Amino acid sequence: MGKNLLRLKDLPLAGIEGILDQAQRFCDGEKCQEFAGKIVCNLFFEPSTRTLYSFQVAQQNLGLKVISFNPESSSLQKAESFYDTVKTFDSFGIDLLVIRHRRNEYYNEFISKLGTPVLNGGDGTGQHPTQSLVDMLTIRQEFGHLDGLSIAIIGDVAHSRVAHTNFEVMERFGMRVYTSGPPEYVEKGMNPIPFKQALTECDVIMALRIQRERHETNFSMSAEEYHRTYGLTAQNVTLMKKNAIIMHPAPVNRNVEIADELVESPRSRIFKQMQNGVFVRMAVIKYALGED
Ligand code: CP
Numbered sequence: 001m002g003k004n005l006l007r008l009k010d011l012p013l014a015g016i017e018g019i020l021d022q023a024q025r026f027c028d029g030e031k032c033q034e035f036a037g038k039i040v041c042n043l044f045f046e047p048s049t050r051t052l053y054s055f056q057v058a059q060q061n062l063g064l065k066v067i068s069f070n071p072e073s074s075s076l077q078k079a080e081s082f083y084d085t086v087k088t089f090d091s092f093g094i095d096l097l098v099i100r101h102r103r104n105e106y107y108n109e110f111i112s113k114l115g116t117p118v119l120n121g122g123d124g125t126g127q128h129p130t131q132s133l134v135d136m137l138t139i140r141q142e143f144g145h146l147d148g149l150s151i152a153i154i155g156d157v158a159h160s161r162v163a164h165t166n167f168e169v170m171e172r173f174g175m176r177v178y179t180s181g182p183p184e185y186v187e188k189g190m191n192p193i194p195f196k197q198a199l200t201e202c203d204v205i206m207a208l209r210i211q212r213e214r215h216e217t218n219f220s221m222s223a224e225e226y227h228r229t230y231g232l233t234a235q236n237v238t239l240m241k242k243n244a245i246i247m248h249p250a251p252v253n254r255n256v257e258i259a260d261e262l263v264e265s266p267r268s269r270i271f272k273q274m275q276n277g278v279f280v281r282m283a284v285i286k287y288a289l290g291e292d
Helices: 013-027 050-061 082-091 129-143 161-172 195-201 223-230 270-289
Strands: 039-044 065-067 096-101 118-123 150-154 176-180 204-207 245-247
Touching: 013 129, 013 270, 039 050, 039 082, 050 065, 050 096, 050 118, 050 129, 050 270, 082 096, 096 270, 118 129, 118 270, 129 161, 129 245, 129 270, 150 161, 150 195, 161 176, 176 195, 245 270
Parallel strands: 039 065, 039 096, 096 118, 150 176, 150 204, 204 245
Antiparallel strands: none
């Protein structure tokens, strides 16, 4: 039958820890062919590089058969609905669907009507559960634990499904989660703090991209002004604690939210996050297809 993973808030902490532990075992070299030959389809209705292709690598590592879906060449172009597209793949007898869509909680439209388990690859500005698992695995690898650590998520918080998911789940794990950035994009309930204080006090600084494609009104700041005001620069990262690290869910807009020279600097774990994406997604697939 399989299990969905739509939101981390649906899982108890022990369940999330179990996925992180499995991801770490995959990172350490464990192999798994238990699900070899099962069929998965990745239905991405929004652009993606990391989530889509790291899922594909994870699926191939596990021996799954992967079906590609391209919305541009599908019958969506003949006015078929999102619902009917998903129900069509469900009717094929596929073992697993991975879905990304621009609408928050898109899955509410069909989830009770599907027999195929669904992994959420991101819903609008709502949730990005596998990215948060990646982020927590990366932090755990760095510090050995999550509880007691502090993270500042900086940038377009309001439009970030990564920020929303991380805020909820990291607080549950005992982290202090703060946000900072342009006032119009920081939410009152998400512990806003001044940018300089965030840099000085937190163990993890997570920069976010400005998601212009989700804005209803134009963001007034130019890229240069944003970089001067909220961007991570070679100068202001000297304010960070000695062992503090830089993260970013990516895609990165170099020289906007983070200086080009910092993206691959010793403090940065940005490409480590991408590497962990494969292991986390292998663990999430094992969770979805495995026994309880
Ligand atoms: N972090 C992330 O979700 O990246 P993609 O949009 O490239 O999948």
